[in-house]
Amino acid sequence: MRKLFTALLTLSLLFIVVTPVLAAKKSASIYVAPTFIKSSNNVRTTFSGTKNAKKISYTLSYDGNGVGQGVVGSFNPGKSNVVTKNLFLGTCSGKVCIKHKNIKNCQLSVTTTYKNGKSTTKVYKIKS
Numbered sequence: 001m002r003k004l005f006t007a008l009l010t011l012s013l014l015f016i017v018v019t020p021v022l023a024a025k026k027s028a029s030i031y032v033a034p035t036f037i038k039s040s041n042n043v044r045t046t047f048s049g050t051k052n053a054k055k056i057s058y059t060l061s062y063d064g065n066g067v068g069q070g071v072v073g074s075f076n077p078g079k080s081n082v083v084t085k086n087l088f089l090g091t092c093s094g095k096v097c098i099k100h101k102n103i104k105n106c107q108l109s110v111t112t113t114y115k116n117g118k119s120t121t122k123v124y125k126i127k128s
Helices: 002-018
Strands: 031-037 042-048 053-064 067-075 082-088 090-093 096-099 103-114 119-126
Touching (some): 031 119
Antiparallel strands (some): 053 067
C-alpha cells in the first residue's frame, strides 16, 4: 500500500512539473487617480491609458451631512489617452450651486468597456 501511494505521489508530482503553464495575456488597463479638492468641493479624477477604452462609466457615492449622495456619468475617450473630470459634491440649479458639507465615505466605482468587448470594474476609496 505504501509503495502504491509513493508511486502515485511521484507520478502526480511529475505531471505537475511537466505540465506547461500558459500565462494569461494582460490587457491594457486604464489608471484612475481620484483626488478630493476641499476648496472647490470636487473630486478631480484623472483617467489615463484610455486609448484602448470604448466607454468609461463612473459612480461617485458619498455621504453629505449624513445623507447618501452621488454623481453618475460616462464618456467615450475617443483617441484621448488622458481625460480629467471634476466631479462636484453638491447640487446645482441653473448657475447656483450649493456645496454638500461634512463629506464622508467617499468612493468612486469605474467600469471600463474596452474596444475588444471586455470590461472591468474597480472601486476607489477617496479620503475627504
